[in-house]
Amino acid sequence: MDEFGIIARYFAPLAATPGAFGLKDDAAIISARPGFDLVVTTDQIAAGTDFFAEDPAGTVAQKALRVNLSDLAAKGAKPEYYLLSLTLPRPAREEWLAEFARGLSQDQRQFGISLLGGDTSATEGPLSVSITAMGFVPAGRMVKRSGAKAGDAVYVTGTIGDSGGGLALLRGEGRDVSEADRAYLVARYRVPEPPKTFGENLCDIAHASVDVSDGLIADLGHLASASGVGIVVEGERVPLSPALKALWGADTMARAVAAGDDYQIAFTAPPGRNGPFTCIGHVRAGEGVSLSVDGKEVAVPQPGYRHF
Ligand code: ADP
Ligand code: MG
Numbered sequence: 001m002d003e004f005g006i007i008a009r010y011f012a013p014l015a016a017t018p019g020a021f022g023l024k025d026d027a028a029i030i031s032a033r034p035g036f037d038l039v040v041t042t043d044q045i046a047a048g049t050d051f052f053a054e055d056p057a058g059t060v061a062q063k064a065l066r067v068n069l070s071d072l073a074a075k076g077a078k079p080e081y082y083l084l085s086l087t088l089p090r091p092a093r094e095e096w097l098a099e100f101a102r103g104l105s106q107d108q109r110q111f112g113i114s115l116l117g118g119d120t121s122a123t124e125g126p127l128s129v130s131i132t133a134m135g136f137v138p139a140g141r142m143v144k145r146s147g148a149k150a151g152d153a154v155y156v157t158g159t160i161g162d163s164g165g166g167l168a169l170l171r172g173e174g175r176d177v178s179e180a181d182r183a184y185l186v187a188r189y190r191v192p193e194p195p196k197t198f199g200e201n202l203c204d205i206a207h208a209s210v211d212v213s214d215g216l217i218a219d220l221g222h223l224a225s226a227s228g229v230g231i232v233v234e235g236e237r238v239p240l241s242p243a244l245k246a247l248w249g250a251d252t253m254a255r256a257v258a259a260g261d262d263y264q265i266a267f268t269a270p271p272g273r274n275g276p277f278t279c280i281g282h283v284r285a286g287e288g289v290s291l292s293v294d295g296k297e298v299a300v301p302q303p304g305y306r307h308f
Pocket of ligand 1: 011025085116
């Protein structure tokens with residue numbers, strides 16, 4: 001099957017929005033929405049770096065999409081559209097593509113997003129998937145990394161470190177961990193769980209926000225420097241899953257805050273807010289991120305993942 005056959009068979013059914021023209025034109029249209037800003041973000045994942053070449057095609061698709069959806073959620077945007085650029089190792093395998101498209105289709109329903117277009121090319125190297133996601137936010141209300149104020153509380157959605165735990169398991173750590181815990185952690189590595197609709201409420205509560213992709217401490221560091229403030233993370237309040245504690249024991253918190261690939265949202269807002277998130281610390285005058293345990297400052301674990 002050639003490139004055009006692949007597009008018509010596997011991707012055109014995902015492009016339901018009229019502005020995609022059934023993937024039969026050179027470009028797509030997004031109609032301007034008065035009173036809203038279009039928020040745009042892109043993220044790429046590659047076999048051997050962000051997933052394993054033999055991972056199921058459906059989970060590769062979901063990871064590629066969700067690493068982008070966490071950025072939109074962190075900015076308070078409601079996801080709408082995405083562009084998909086695929087670099088496929090030769091020869092193209094139909095079963096792989098069918099499963100990949102099924103993964104996208106499931107997530108389109110779950111997250112209310114639809115395909116607008118993309119590009120397809122072949123390579124002798126590893127598979128890579130690049131997605132550009134777009135969503136709307138009320139005009140002028142995108143939640144930035146800057147905007148945190150001394151006295152804010154720091155909150156995070158979900159649990160931290162699970163994906164890092166899943167990767168450690170796939171690399172051979174934790175051979176005595178139960179099947180159920182292993183399945184949970186590996187699933188979090190393969191398919192992140194960014195909050196689904198929560199992002200849309202973020203503009204109303206958050207002063208500043210960042211998606212946690214490089215690691216909790218590292219990403220809060222980005223937020224702190226963009227805002228010109230310091231952040232204190234209270235280690236004992238960082239939400240950790242039972243499965244991760246079963247894997248990492250007494251080291252869980254220290255490893256979790258430095259692990260990457262969480263795709264949760266960390267934000268600052270006035271203290272005392274309740275919702276589907278956990279308060280993990282506070283903002284103060286100063287700079288950088290410090291970590292405390294039971295009120296005592298401890299060394300900050302090495303910062304998160306860097307490609308270079
Ligand atoms: P060009 O020759 O300009 O690169 P293509 O033949 O790549 O154009 O694309 C034809 C149409 O198919 C366009 O609408 C494009 O957006 C769409 N398309 C190509 N590859 C993909 C893909 N991987 N996912 C979604 N749409 C795609
Ligand atoms: Mg093309």
